[in-house]
Each structure stands twice: as C-alpha cells, then as structure tokens.
Amino acid sequence: MSQSYDRGLIEDFGRWKEFSAGMWAWVLHKFSGWVLIGYLFTHIAVLSTATVDGATYTNTLQGLEELVVVRFLEVGLLAVAVFHILNGLRLLFVDLGIGLESQDRSFYASLVLTAAIVVASVPTFLEGVF
Amino acid sequence: MHEHDVIVVGAGGAGLRAAIAAHEEGADVALVTKLHPVRSHTGAAEGGINAALRDGDDWTDHAYDTMKGSDYLGDAPAIETLCSTSPEEVIQLEHWGMPFSREDDGRVSQRPFGGLSFPRTTYAGAETGHHLLHTMYEQVVKRGIKVYDEFYVSQLAVTDHDDPEDRECHGVVAYDIRSGDVVGFHARNGVVLATGGDGQVYDHTTNAVANTGDGPAMAYRAGAPVEDMEFVQFHPTTLPSTGVLISEGVRGEGGILYNKEGERFMFEYGYANNAGELASRDVVSRAELTEVNEGRGIEDEYVYLDMRHLGDERIVDRLENIIHLAEDFEGVNPLEEPMPVKPGQHYHMGGIETNENGETCISGLYAAGECACVSVHGSNRLGGNALPELIVFGARAGYHAAGRDLGEAQIPTGPSAGTEDETGLDTPVSPGALDSPDEDVAADGAMVDPGAVVESAVERERTRMTEMLENDGRNHAEVRQKLQKAMTENVNVFRREQNLKKALEIIRECREEYQDVAVSDPSRTYNTDLIHTIETRNLIDIAETITLGALARDEFRGAHWREAHQERKDETWLKHTMISWNDGQPKLYYKPVILEGEEKTYEPKVRSY
Amino acid sequence: MSTQVTEQEQEEQETVEEAVEQTEAVGAARAAQVDYGFMEEKAEQEVRDAETTVKLKVFRYDPEVAGKKEPRFDTFTVPFHKGMTVLDALMYARDHYDSSLTFRHSCRQAVCGSDALFVNGRQRLGCKTQLADLDDSEGPPGTVTIEPLPHSDVVKDLVVDMQHFYDQMEAVEPYFQTDEYPKGELEEQRQTRENREKIKMSTRCIWCSACMSSCNIAAGDNEYLGPAAINKAYRFAMDEREGEAQKQRRLEIIEQEHGVWRCQTQFSCTEVCPKDIPLTEHIQELKREAVKSNLKFW
Amino acid sequence: MADYYSSFEPKGTRWLLQRLTAAFLVVVLAFHFMLLHFVNHAADITFMGTNLRMQQAGYFLTMVLFLVTATFHGVNGVYNALVNQGISGAPKTVVKYGLALGGVVLVAQGIRVALAMAGIL
Numbered sequence A: 001m002s003q004s005y006d007r008g009l010i011e012d013f014g015r016w017k018e019f020s021a022g023m024w025a026w027v028l029h030k031f032s033g034w035v036l037i038g039y040l041f042t043h044i045a046v047l048s049t050a051t052v053d054g055a056t057y058t059n060t061l062q063g064l065e066e067l068v069v070v071r072f073l074e075v076g077l078l079a080v081a082v083f084h085i086l087n088g089l090r091l092l093f094v095d096l097g098i099g100l101e102s103q104d105r106s107f108y109a110s111l112v113l114t115a116a117i118v119v120a121s122v123p124t125f126l127e128g129v130f
Numbered sequence B: 001m002h003e004h005d006v007i008v009v010g011a012g013g014a015g016l017r018a019a020i021a022a023h024e025e026g027a028d029v030a031l032v033t034k035l036h037p038v039r040s041h042t043g044a045a046e047g048g049i050n051a052a053l054r055d056g057d058d059w060t061d062h063a064y065d066t067m068k069g070s071d072y073l074g075d076a077p078a079i080e081t082l083c084s085t086s087p088e089e090v091i092q093l094e095h096w097g098m099p100f101s102r103e104d105d106g107r108v109s110q111r112p113f114g115g116l117s118f119p120r121t122t123y124a125g126a127e128t129g130h131h132l133l134h135t136m137y138e139q140v141v142k143r144g145i146k147v148y149d150e151f152y153v154s155q156l157a158v159t160d161h162d163d164p165e166d167r168e169c170h171g172v173v174a175y176d177i178r179s180g181d182v183v184g185f186h187a188r189n190g191v192v193l194a195t196g197g198d199g200q201v202y203d204h205t206t207n208a209v210a211n212t213g214d215g216p217a218m219a220y221r222a223g224a225p226v227e228d229m230e231f232v233q234f235h236p237t238t239l240p241s242t243g244v245l246i247s248e249g250v251r252g253e254g255g256i257l258y259n260k261e262g263e264r265f266m267f268e269y270g271y272a273n274n275a276g277e278l279a280s281r282d283v284v285s286r287a288e289l290t291e292v293n294e295g296r297g298i299e300d301e302y303v304y305l306d307m308r309h310l311g312d313e314r315i316v317d318r319l320e321n322i323i324h325l326a327e328d329f330e331g332v333n334p335l336e337e338p339m340p341v342k343p344g345q346h347y348h349m350g351g352i353e354t355n356e357n358g359e360t361c362i363s364g365l366y367a368a369g370e371c372a373c374v375s376v377h378g379s380n381r382l383g384g385n386a387l388p389e390l391i392v393f394g395a396r397a398g399y400h401a402a403g404r405d406l407g408e409a410q411i412p413t414g415p416s417a418g419t420e421d422e423t424g425l426d427t428p429v430s431p432g433a434l435d436s437p438d439e440d441v442a443a444d445g446a447m448v449d450p451g452a453v454v455e456s457a458v459e460r461e462r463t464r465m466t467e468m469l470e471n472d473g474r475n476h477a478e479v480r481q482k483l484q485k486a487m488t489e490n491v492n493v494f495r496r497e498q499n500l501k502k503a504l505e506i507i508r509e510c511r512e513e514y515q516d517v518a519v520s521d522p523s524r525t526y527n528t529d530l531i532h533t534i535e536t537r538n539l540i541d542i543a544e545t546i547t548l549g550a551l552a553r554d555e556f557r558g559a560h561w562r563e564a565h566q567e568r569k570d571e572t573w574l575k576h577t578m579i580s581w582n583d584g585q586p587k588l589y590y591k592p593v594i595l596e597g598e599e600k601t602y603e604p605k606v607r608s609y
Numbered sequence C: 001m002s003t004q005v006t007e008q009e010q011e012e013q014e015t016v017e018e019a020v021e022q023t024e025a026v027g028a029a030r031a032a033q034v035d036y037g038f039m040e041e042k043a044e045q046e047v048r049d050a051e052t053t054v055k056l057k058v059f060r061y062d063p064e065v066a067g068k069k070e071p072r073f074d075t076f077t078v079p080f081h082k083g084m085t086v087l088d089a090l091m092y093a094r095d096h097y098d099s100s101l102t103f104r105h106s107c108r109q110a111v112c113g114s115d116a117l118f119v120n121g122r123q124r125l126g127c128k129t130q131l132a133d134l135d136d137s138e139g140p141p142g143t144v145t146i147e148p149l150p151h152s153d154v155v156k157d158l159v160v161d162m163q164h165f166y167d168q169m170e171a172v173e174p175y176f177q178t179d180e181y182p183k184g185e186l187e188e189q190r191q192t193r194e195n196r197e198k199i200k201m202s203t204r205c206i207w208c209s210a211c212m213s214s215c216n217i218a219a220g221d222n223e224y225l226g227p228a229a230i231n232k233a234y235r236f237a238m239d240e241r242e243g244e245a246q247k248q249r250r251l252e253i254i255e256q257e258h259g260v261w262r263c264q265t266q267f268s269c270t271e272v273c274p275k276d277i278p279l280t281e282h283i284q285e286l287k288r289e290a291v292k293s294n295l296k297f298w
Numbered sequence D: 001m002a003d004y005y006s007s008f009e010p011k012g013t014r015w016l017l018q019r020l021t022a023a024f025l026v027v028v029l030a031f032h033f034m035l036l037h038f039v040n041h042a043a044d045i046t047f048m049g050t051n052l053r054m055q056q057a058g059y060f061l062t063m064v065l066f067l068v069t070a071t072f073h074g075v076n077g078v079y080n081a082l083v084n085q086g087i088s089g090a091p092k093t094v095v096k097y098g099l100a101l102g103g104v105v106l107v108a109q110g111i112r113v114a115l116a117m118a119g120i121l
C-alpha cells in the first residue's frame, strides 16, 4: 500500500561513493573475470594461426608484440589477472570462513600487491618497446 | 469492517501469548497492534522469568516470595495461579525453541534474583525479553495468525449501559497508520487488551516511547475500573539522557554510587547502612534523589555509578553489555569514567482491574500483561515476575476469550466488588472530564446489534480525528512535556500531599490546554502527529489516576512512599485503590485484598530482607 | 527493494488511493494552523544557550501534501548535549519545530529495530548513534544528513515500507519445529552450551533491515532472501534441538534460487548490523553446509 | 521455497565448481605466466619454442587442462553472474546454451591449436 517515491539515482549506483571495501572487491572481481574470459577467446583466436603454419604463427605473434598498444594492453592484462587471482584467493578464504574479520584489509592488500607486481614487471613487459 | 472471534490489541509478550492460546482453542483470532509485534517493549527486558522448575524449589515458595514482595497487596488467587502455572509456560517457551542459557547438563539455567528465596529466574543471556518476544512471534507466524500491524486502536466499541457491569465490548476502532483509514474490528467473542506499560507519563523512563497507557486509558473511559494506580516502580540506575536501564548486576558485582563530593552517600548519609548500594530499588532511588535535592548531585540531575575499581577484566567478563549500553546511549566509557545515573520510571504495578481469567467487569473485554492488574505484584513487583505474568495471564485471557472453561474466578471485579467509597479525598480541582462526558462510550444503550455498536464507534472516532486535524491550536508536545515534568516533579518516588495536589492542578491545566490542541500534519499517510496527539490524551487520564491513588493512600507500602505517613497501615490499607471513570466523574473506592489462597492464607509480615 | 516504480505498481497504487477515498480516511485536510509558540521559543532559547548545536538535514517527502510531493531536505538546528543520539535530535526537532516530521521509533535502546536510518551515508540505528561519534574529531559534527533507508520504498519522510523485508523473513519458515519432545512433564529439551553459544549471535537480530538496505545484491534482486532472513535460517538450522531431518529441510530452503548462492560476500551487511551479527560468516557457513550435505548424498 | 529437491542441487554445484576450478587455476595460471611472460618473454615467442615445449607430454597435458578449466571457470563464471543478475526464462536458456556452445567451441579450437603446436596435426 505504499505510496512510494522513486528516488532514482540516489538509490541505485548513485551511492557508489559510499561503497565499502567488499563492494568494490565485488565490482572489480566481476570486471576482471569478464576481461579474462574475453582475453581467453582472443588468445585462442590468435594462437589459431598455429594451425596454418609455423611461420604465420611466429609472424603474427611477433608482429603483435611489436605494437606498443599490445604491450600496454598486456600490462593491463597482467594487472587484471593478478588482481583476479589475488582477490580470487581472498574469496576462496572467505568461502572457507577464514579471516572474515580482515576481509577489508585483505582486499586492500590484493590491490597493493597487484600494483606492486605490475610495477615490478613493467620493465620486462615493455622491454624493447622504446 | 473486519470481523474475528477474538481481537487481541497489542502484540508484546502478553498479546502474542493470548493470540496463540485463542488460536489453539480454535478461535479465529487477529492481533491489532500499533507497532509491528517484534517492536514491542517486551523485547527490552533483560533479567529473566521466574519459575519454580527445579528439585528443591516449589511453586508455593515462589508464591510466598511474591506475596511478601507485593507487601501483602497482591491477591492470593492470582499469585497462586501465576506461580503454579509459570513452570509449564516456561517449558512451553523452551519447546517453542526459545534460546535459554544452558547448564553443563544441557538444561536451562536459572539465577538468583532480588527478593527470591531460590535461584529460579530462568534467563536467556542479557536479553530474555527479546528472545521471549521473538520466539512467540515466530509461533504466531507458524500458525498463520492474522496480524494487523501499524493499526492504532483508539477506542473500544462498548455499549453504554448505565452500569459498567452491564456493558458489553463488541470490538475496537483502529486507525490504519499507513492509509489514514479508520476501521472497525468486530470481535465475536472478546477483545483482549495487552497494550503494555505507560511509562511515558513521566519524562524519564525505561519504557519505550510507545508505552503510553492506551489500553488502560481506553478501558477506564469505557467503564472498567483501574486498580492500584499509585504503585509505580522506579529503577535507581538509568542513564540520564535516554532512560536506558543499567542493570542491578553492576551494583551486585560491587559497583559504587557516589555524589558530587565524591562521597559514598548510601553509607555517608545513612540511607542504608547495611546493604549500601544493594538496598532495594525504592530505597536507592530515594537516596539518589535526596542527594540531588540537597545540592550534592552532578549538574543538579544525577549521581555517579562507578565500577572501574572492579578491573577491566572482570567488567568485560561479567558486565560486557553494560559497557556497550553506556557508550552507545550516554557516550561514556565506563572503563574510564563513572556512569551518570538517576532514578527512572520502570514498571506500573497498577492497571485495568481483571480477575484470574483476564476478564474485566465489562463482558467481552479482557486485559493481560503490564496494562492489567490481576494483582500479582501488589505494591511492588519483584524482578523477573512480569514476564511470567505475560505468559500465564496472556494465555488465560486468550483461552477464556476463545471459550475455554477455566473455572469460576475467585477475584470479583467491577464497582459492585467495592466495599467502601472514599468520602474524604480532598482534591484542589475536580478530576475527570471537562464537559460532556459521554463521548467515551460508544452507542446508546438501546443499540443491541454488535456490528452497529462498532459502526457507531467508528463514526465517532472519524469525527473526532477529523476535528483534530482541522482545528487550529497548539502542538500536543507542549502539553505532554508539561504533564511529564509535573509528574516527575510531584508524583515520583517522593510523595508529599501538597505536591500531589499541585500535580492534580497541573493535570487539570493540561486537560484544559488539550482542548485546543491541533494536529499540524494534514496527511493521511503515516500521520504520527495525530497518533501522538491522541496518546497525550491517554497520558493525561492515566496521570490523573496515579495521582488520585497516591493522594488517597496515606501510608508507606512497597513502592508508594508518603512523607507524613512512614509506616504500613495494615488495619486500614489492606485494600486496593480502585478508580472508575464513572462517565467522566472519577470515583474512588476500595476493594479488599484477598490473602486466602487455595494453598494457604498469607499473614502480613514485616517486609525485611 | 529498489524504488523503481513500475507501471503496474503505479496502477495498484492508484486503486489503493481510490479505495482509501471510499473508506473515508481521515486526513488530507488543509494544514491546520498550529502554534508552536512556546516550544519554538524554548528551542530558540536553548539553541542560543547551547555551547554547541547540530544541524540536521532531513529528507522530507509526503505523497499527498503540497510542497512535500517533491522530496526535499529540511534543516533543523538542535542544541547539542553530551550523550545525545541521532534519534534524540530528531525527536527534538519534531517536538519543537515541525510535528509532521515522521520517523519510526520506540524503545530508544536498540532492541525494537524501528529506527534504522541512512545517517551520513551509512545505515545506522538512530537511537544507537551518538552525534559525537559521527565526527572524526571530538565534538559534534556541524551537519548530519538523515535519509530513509536506501533501496526501500519511501512511505513518508524517514518511514520506509518494511513489508518486503518481513516477507523475506517469513519465507524461511522462521519458527522452531521438531517432532520429538522429551517425555515427562516439565521436561525441557537438552541443548549443549556450545550449541547455544554457536547460535547466540544469530538470535540477536532485531529485524531492523539495515543489512538488507545495505546489500547491493538485495537491491538488484527483489527476491533475494537477504542477509537477515538467511541469518534467521541459520539460527534454526544450527540449533541442534531441531534435529537432522529439519536441518536438511532448512538447507533446501536457503538453497533455493534466490537463496544463499545469490550472496556475493560483499560484507556490507555485516558492517552495518547494529547487533554485530557476523552475517557474512553465517551465510558462508550455510553455503558450506549445503555443499557438504549435497556431497553426502551424491 | 524450494519446490523440488534432487540430491545434487545444481546451484550449489556451479558455485562449488567455480571455487574448485579457481583453486586449480591459481597453480597453472601462475605457472603459465612465469613461463611465458618472464622466463620466455612474449616478444621472443616463436613457433619453434612453442613447438618444443608442446612436444613434452606433461606440458601439453597441463596446457590442455588449463584451457579446459579456464574455459569452464570463465564460462561458468559469466553464467553465474548473469543468473545472479536475475536473468530468467527464455534469455536464460539462450545464454545457457550459447555459453555452453562457446565454451565447447573454444576448447575444441584450443585443442586443435594445441595439437598443431605439438606438431601432431
């Protein structure tokens, strides 16, 4: 019987500023998961050149690797993958009921660790680009 | 108009139990309540439920303790019913899944409580009332009992025969808070009032904001007498800003009370040289107020309760919930600073007069729980005796209303049970209604069709509410505050004749001011302004009966202390103070206490512990 | 529940409104002239005398009162004193300035669960929130923003529709059921201390709906049981007095389509619960119990 | 309320499998990353190298298993996410078979690629 009022945006994701750790973790985990599965499809597509012949495969791969964009995308992929793995581990622990009290800290830890790993591997990834 | 066999008004412990009982008996029952059931104030009870469950304990001992605690103003048939039935009702709760605290052998735990000769207080952590309330609501859900929640009952549909004992109650009128609709509820068999306490009469109370004594006020105006209204229990340790209760446990563990000068006043000024802080509730409350009145209170308002010396470890171990209460509701960390405390209204022993079956003198109208007075508590309630009252008498009222034969009641009700009328009560102003008094009983005597009685009550209420909404005037909050303040100043733990009279004068003023109260919120939707305004009217009527009773009873018994009358006068005062509305001209009369029970006759003794 | 009003709902609403008209609801009159004279003067005096004051910015909405049909925020200045809670401040504002300010409250001690509100961007109980604690530094904050619970239908001002929450709570068969009671008069069922300890936190729920309001999943999926209802199921599933067969049945209930598997462990429910119930932990434990019992049959 | 009950409830199963595959992926993904991005830099990858690695039965099996698990984990994850988002009825069925098909195609193509890499095809 409610004479309800639609508060529209205030209601739904308009409140993102007030999101807490767990919510961000969820958003980012989703995002990273989708990127990864998307990448898996692309990846197999690219590797499919191997079915043509060895040279095409080598050319394609090396050709791609020469593109700066691809190199940067790879760093992004790494970030996404590392975060998904770390937060995935966090989620696995949460599922086992371990360390629930420090769930927010473990989320921040995954972020920090992801950043650290990404920064640390930039030299390797971007080697030879510039 | 809704129609059911039994209508239960109020869904706290008493109301829920009554509804389940009526349902068990096969009746079509509905709960009508202004709050959703789980919001009822029964949820606030912490301590426990008294029941003689164990070997070595016996319900007759419980009865004896209760009678003694009541200072011989309880009626034996009621007390014996309470104590003999409480064990099975408690086991019933356990069978419904209530999470009681447990012993090593898996049985329910019991602990000692003030005034009891055996540790028979069954409890569920520090939140017994919460569990009791929720367990019973769950059973209501299980049985599919109809609940009209957020329906404010504002009027009983009672016929208006001259003699209240001839009147019949056919239902209630309720205001649907969500829609603003005024609806009739026709009860084919009976209406059970279980509206709880009325602590809002005072400005400082452990009671909820919703505890406004609607039930007693409505029943009183419909002709059912109210009994022993002067007996109001005050709790000595409540937090000043909210009235939240700090349990006796703190003093039990060794907490100390001191005043502004840092003196341990219970000893220093000889209020209780033996028991000190552990003296009974009324003694400690009076001591605290004396300190404040004599200028030794902090901010002229409260005293300190200190438990720091017990050590953090012990406090955390035994009184953890107190730390949270003080922090959340007073902003004080009791591990670091003393807690401010002052006395607050806690429980009302008086209420609508009923017999052991919950019946009032109006046929078809029942009452149970804190709003009723069967009289088990007499002049003073023992801790842990209110919750058993809810389930024992709630169930009985429910069964009886649904038609179960519970045998002949021993306790007589109605003005005809009175033995003598008060003649000499000298009131400065005349109490009661200001003008045409008949507004409070529905229908004229000739009306015989029950449905029509309800309909006409609905009509009246609709008119009354519309008027309140359309009138211009002042806000009720002003009147309410004035009333509450007057009651706290003049009718609390200290009762002096001149103050009581002053209170009556102010109550009269409040009545007059209430005449031009208006509701500023014009909305149909969730108009709490309207409801609070109606409640204020009820508070005025209740305040008046408390004060009248207090003025009449010139003795010191249980929670009632009179300045010039410092002893219990058994020759004259072994009787209940009764007040009937008498169509707007309150009439005071008395009814003898019944001290002869089935089990034995209780001889008044000096109440010492 | 999201507050997106669907067309159908709107229609229903209109018919309800008509029905209300037919049954002669009282109200929707003109606004009476109400004199706050005394109270308002008193308030002005108190505000002047107070060392500190607090500004309440309160969400206002009423579907049928001109000027409130479009939601707005009203600001009230309230004198602050030590120990003052958000609820105290709201009551002060109502009693001294505007008696049409509407909110649910009763116990003032965090047991009735009626005053869960959205205070400064977080679900809290008004009565359990010290104004002083809303500020990081000592002392009361300048402005406190008070809104009704997000993701719920607003009925009026700070009052939201709780029906959906109640329905979810009642969907998990929230009542004790067993077929075997101990024989003999006045015999209670036995329960170990450990078991009572295990369910202890879960039994503390006061049905305030703060958790439900804070959960994004519940906001997006109207049928999701929600943390409080799942916690209620936990309270019974883990109670050894009900026995194994009942526990299986309870696991079936929470495994339904919109049951435990919907929970994405966002933890906001646990963070806002005023009774400190470890909701996420209970939900997770139920998931594991469900998996375990499924594997057992496999 | 659950109106039917089979001894193996699919919703819980998908949830469980998502965790189990995740646990397995942690290991192989880490291995994959180390080997192909740090030990052998991506830019230096040639068919020769790949071919060499893929000819080892152990490595080959690991990679195929990786593919199968990751595909399942990814596809199942997307499906779960959509179900949680409240998809039901016809779209749900479409998504279900669409994703299953996509997964199968991906695995099939992946295995074809793997075989080619190993020089078997």
Ligand SMILES: Cc1cc2nc3c(=O)[nH]c(=O)nc-3n(C[C@H](O)[C@H](O)[C@H](O)COP(=O)(O)OP(=O)(O)OC[C@H]3O[C@@H](n4cnc5c(N)ncnc54)[C@H](O)[C@@H]3O)c2cc1C
Binding pocket: B009, B010, B011, B012, B013, B014, B015, B032, B033, B034, B035, B036, B037, B039, B040, B041, B042, B043, B044, B045, B046, B047, B048, B049, B050, B128, B129, B151, B152, B153, B154, B194, B195, B196, B197, B206, B207, B208, B210, B211, B214, B215, B245, B346, B347, B368, B369, B370, B371, B383, B384, B385, B386, B387, B388, B390
């Ligand atoms: C802080 C505190 C601690 C306590 N501790 C203990 C203890 O340890 N042991 C013990 O035995 N006792 C204790 N008591 C006393 C005991 O809890 C109460 O006496 C008892 O709970 C009252 O229950 P009730 O069912 O009569 O009323 P309530 O639980 O107050 O219920 C009243 C019901 O009536 C409804 N209602 C009221 N007016 C209307 C209306 N006009 N229209 C419709 N519905 C209406 C309300 O919605 C509510 O549902 C304590 C009391 C307090 C305040």
Ligand code: HEM
Binding pocket: A029, A030, A031, A032, A033, A034, A036, A037, A038, A040, A084, A085, A086, A087, A088, A089, A091, A092, C264, D018, D019, D022, D023, D025, D026, D027, D029, D070, D071, D073, D074, D075, D076, D077, D078, D080, D081
């Ligand atoms: C070490 C490796 C990984 C771990 C530990 C891991 C962990 C997880 C976990 C626990 C979930 C479930 C989240 C939930 O239901 O709440 C998940 C979801 C998901 N994962 Fe992974 N994952 C890993 C690798 C991958 C890879 C390689 C892919 C890509 C193919 C992937 C794609 C996904 C997707 C698409 C989801 C669904 C996301 C969503 O909920 O929307 N993951 N992952």
Ligand code: SF4
Binding pocket: C204, C205, C206, C207, C208, C209, C210, C211, C212, C227, C228, C231, C272, C273, C274, C275, C276, C277, C279
């Ligand atoms: S679980 Fe906590 S937040 Fe949720 S309704 Fe219960 S008490 Fe409120």
Ligand code: F3S
Binding pocket: C214, C215, C216, C217, C218, C226, C227, C262, C263, C264, C265, C266, C267, C268, C269, C270, C279, C280, C283
């Ligand atoms: S916030 Fe919602 S997602 Fe789960 S952990 Fe709590 S129910």
Ligand code: FES
Binding pocket: C105, C106, C107, C108, C109, C110, C111, C112, C113, C114, C115, C116, C125, C126, C127, C128
């Ligand atoms: S008023 Fe009861 S919970 Fe806040």
